Amino acid sequence: MTINIENKNNDETVNSLNKDAESSRRNFIFGSVAAAGLSVAPGMMLYQTANARSLSDFSLKEGASSKVRWGMLVDTTKDVDWNKCVDACNKEHGLGNEKNSRDDQKTQYIRVVDVKNKGTGYSMSLPVMCQHCESAPCVDVCPTGASMKRPDGIVLVDRHRCIGCRYCMMACPYKARSFVHEVLTDQTENTPRGKGCVESCNMCVNRIDNGQEPACVEASGGAIIFGDLNDSESPISKILSKHGGKQIRADLKLNPGVHYQGI
Amino acid sequence: MKKLHFLEVEGNTKGFYTFLGLFGLISLIGVLAAYHMEHNGHWVTGMSNQVIWGTPHVFAIFLIVAASGALNIASISSVFAKTAYKPLARLSGILAISLLSGGLVVLLLDLGRPDRLIVAMTKFNFVSIFTWNILLYTGFMAIVGIYLWTMMDRPYNNLTKKAGMAAFIWRLILTTGTGSIFGFLVAREAYDSALLAPMFIIMSFSFGLAFFLLFLMGSYKYTQRDLGDYMVNRLKNLLGVFVAAVLYFVIVYHMTNLYSADHRDITQFILTSGGIYTFLFWVVQIALGSIVPLALLYGPTGNNRTMIGLASVLVILGGLAQLYIIIIGGQVYPMHLFPGMEVTSSFYDGVVASYAPSLPEFLLGMGGVGVTLLLATIAIAAMKFLPASLADEIADPHGK
Ligand code: SF4
Numbered sequence: 001m002t003i004n005i006e007n008k009n010n011d012e013t014v015n016s017l018n019k020d021a022e023s024s025r026r027n028f029i030f031g032s033v034a035a036a037g038l039s040v041a042p043g044m045m046l047y048q049t050a051n052a053r054s055l056s057d058f059s060l061k062e063g064a065s066s067k068v069r070w071g072m073l074v075d076t077t078k079d080v081d082w083n084k085c086v087d088a089c090n091k092e093h094g095l096g097n098e099k100n101s102r103d104d105q106k107t108q109y110i111r112v113v114d115v116k117n118k119g120t121g122y123s124m125s126l127p128v129m130c131q132h133c134e135s136a137p138c139v140d141v142c143p144t145g146a147s148m149k150r151p152d153g154i155v156l157v158d159r160h161r162c163i164g165c166r167y168c169m170m171a172c173p174y175k176a177r178s179f180v181h182e183v184l185t186d187q188t189e190n191t192p193r194g195k196g197c198v199e200s201c202n203m204c205v206n207r208i209d210n211g212q213e214p215a216c217v218e219a220s221g222g223a224i225i226f227g228d229l230n231d232s233e234s235p236i237s238k239i240l241s242k243h244g245g246k247q248i249r250a251d252l253k254l255n256p257g258v259h260y261q262g263i
Numbered sequence: 264m265k266k267l268h269f270l271e272v273e274g275n276t277k278g279f280y281t282f283l284g285l286f287g288l289i290s291l292i293g294v295l296a297a298y299h300m301e302h303n304g305h306w307v308t309g310m311s312n313q314v315i316w317g318t319p320h321v322f323a324i325f326l327i328v329a330a331s332g333a334l335n336i337a338s339i340s341s342v343f344a345k346t347a348y349k350p351l352a353r354l355s356g357i358l359a360i361s362l363l364s365g366g367l368v369v370l371l372l373d374l375g376r377p378d379r380l381i382v383a384m385t386k387f388n389f390v391s392i393f394t395w396n397i398l399l400y401t402g403f404m405a406i407v408g409i410y411l412w413t414m415m416d417r418p419y420n421n422l423t424k425k426a427g428m429a430a431f432i433w434r435l436i437l438t439t440g441t442g443s444i445f446g447f448l449v450a451r452e453a454y455d456s457a458l459l460a461p462m463f464i465i466m467s468f469s470f471g472l473a474f475f476l477l478f479l480m481g482s483y484k485y486t487q488r489d490l491g492d493y494m495v496n497r498l499k500n501l502l503g504v505f506v507a508a509v510l511y512f513v514i515v516y517h518m519t520n521l522y523s524a525d526h527r528d529i530t531q532f533i534l535t536s537g538g539i540y541t542f543l544f545w546v547v548q549i550a551l552g553s554i555v556p557l558a559l560l561y562g563p564t565g566n567n568r569t570m571i572g573l574a575s576v577l578v579i580l581g582g583l584a585q586l587y588i589i590i591i592g593g594q595v596y597p598m599h600l601f602p603g604m605e606v607t608s609s610f611y612d613g614v615v616a617s618y619a620p621s622l623p624e625f626l627l628g629m630g631g632v633g634v635t636l637l638l639a640t641i642a643i644a645a646m647k648f649l650p651a652s653l654a655d656e657i658a659d660p661h662g663k
């Protein structure tokens with residue numbers, strides 16, 4: 001069911017992409033949870049209309065439902081320490097374990113960007129991660145199809161197919177991607193990473209497919225809302241339709257799945 | 264006009280083995296450098312998440328661009344029926360193949376996972392211009408191969424013109440494709456210009472011919488074959504025209520960009536405030552790589568072989584500098600997440616990235632040059648690529 005090329009290499013033993021057995025177990029758990037209604041934050045229902053079966057099918061290409069488009073809404077006006085989100089992400093994906101790389105070679109899925117208006121002096125901070133573009137340049141330019149967009153809008157790299165040409169990094173307008181510059185040990189089970197491949201925020205697919213929110217969302221104390229942009233009844237869509245939101249570099253017309261308020 | 268005939272270079276000589284050994288050694292060092300990079304990971308290089316493509320790409324793209332230009336001589340002879348260039352058409356073809364191979368080797372060895380070549384060759388994403396380039400390169404090898412065959416196998420000589428035409432068209436598309444690799448990077452100011460692809464074509468003429476001229480003069484010198492002024496002067500005049508054309512294009516390119524709001528910042532960066540990139544632009548690309556060669560080729564030294572050789576070397580250095588500025592200068596310049604605002608982050612947003620080429624990167628790039636020279640040297644000894652003599656009474660169709 002998944003693309004699983006040459007994972008004989010020792011550094012590729014962590015392979016969470018192909019766990020049929022586990023996936024069916026998850027189907028069962030998630031199916032029942034969803035039937036009961038999944039409550040992630042007080043009074044907030046996450047996946048109200050989503051099809052439980054397709055959500056939990058842990059497949060890269062098929063399975064994830066095209067009825068859903070996962071997105072995030074970041075409220076930059078809230079007084080939160082965005083570094084908490086960065087820490088949560090690093091922990092979730094086991095980042096920051098490089099031993100030799102220089103700082104400019106280390107992986108960052110999410111970073112805090114400080115923006116200042118030179119004219120007025122107004123400044124603000126916001127977290128920036130892969131924006132999960134609908135027309136994703138990284139997916140278009142990738143020669144092997146390793147950069148891919150799931151039907152539910154999540155953009156990620158198939159770590160077993162990536163040849164490390166880095167063209168996707170050249171093409172990404174948000175500098176959202178990192179190249180693994182060295183051999184990595186101590187990986188977390190859910191996020192296979194490896195030397196010579198490109199990686200980026202995958203919206204915590206492992207958690208989403210498990211019925212959880214992305215790690216940064218959880219750590220944001222409500223400042224980041226996660227949900228289905230295609231479902232007009234979802235909290236994220238309701239807030240967006242009522243209060244609006246902006247995308248970074250909307251002029252590029254890539255229609256990112258990450259929206260911001262207060263930028 | 265005496266009859267032209269082709270002859271293999273004598274392979275069983277000390278001189279030949281010396282060159283073979285030298286080029287082989289450069290190639291081997293390149294491969295070892297690549298192994299060092301792959302084995303440890305790219306942290307041993309100057310490349311980073313900001314400067315994603317480094318010195319190997321400068322060499323690789325130079326060689327690929329030059330490959331298409333090296334074919335020019337053959338194209339002029341078969342497609343535009345300029346018989347004066349006919350004796351050089353075979354060399355032109357084999358140099359094109361050698362240059363392309365050298366460039367592709369570097370590109371391949373700089374991948375994060377060169378061991379996955381098979382993935383690159385079997386899983387195609389046809390939306391990607393990279394994929395198209397892989398097909399263009401493979402096709403180029405095949406078409407030029409056929410073209411050479413029609414030239415070298417008498418019964419098929421009548422097909423040469425058709426094959427030459429196909430190769431000519433193919434190489435124009437190929438260079439456009441190479442230039443388009445950069446043209447598709449929408450958010451990078453340095454590359455988002457319609458002029459980039461045509462500029463690559465004109466650059467290919469100049470770089471390819473400079474390399475061709477050096478190889479021709481070198482091989483005739485060391486095999487003690489006659490190479491008359493008639494041929495050399497034609498080629499060096501042509502080189503001068505191409506160098507001037509690139510210079511003209513560079514001026515137009517930067518002027519246009521200075522007047523476009525979207526590209527003004529990056530252009531000012533390269534031209535005035537870019538530190539090493541500004542230095543490379545004015546001193547290496549413009550002065551040493553364009554103006555000095557023009558003076559050498561057209562000035563009083565224009566008939567001196569050493570000076571013609573020097574001019575060709577300078578054109579190549581200028582070309583490498585030009586690609587360095589385009590590829591690396593274009594990446595160090597920050598992308599604008601919030602145009603007009605001051606932006607900072609732990610991921611080097613808003614600042615000019617630093618990049619210092621590392622030794623392994625340079626050696627890998629040189630390895631590509633080594634592979635090119637090695638292949639070409641073996642080829643001229645194995646088959647009849649070089650005319651036994653290009654003395655004026657043979658080369659000049661209106662000769663004495
Ligand atoms: S933000 Fe970059 S990596 Fe993410 S989908 Fe868009 S282009 Fe791709």
Ligand code: SF4
Nearest residue numbers: 142162163165166168
């Ligand atoms: S580095 Fe990997 S994911 Fe990125 S374009 Fe190349 S093959 Fe695709």
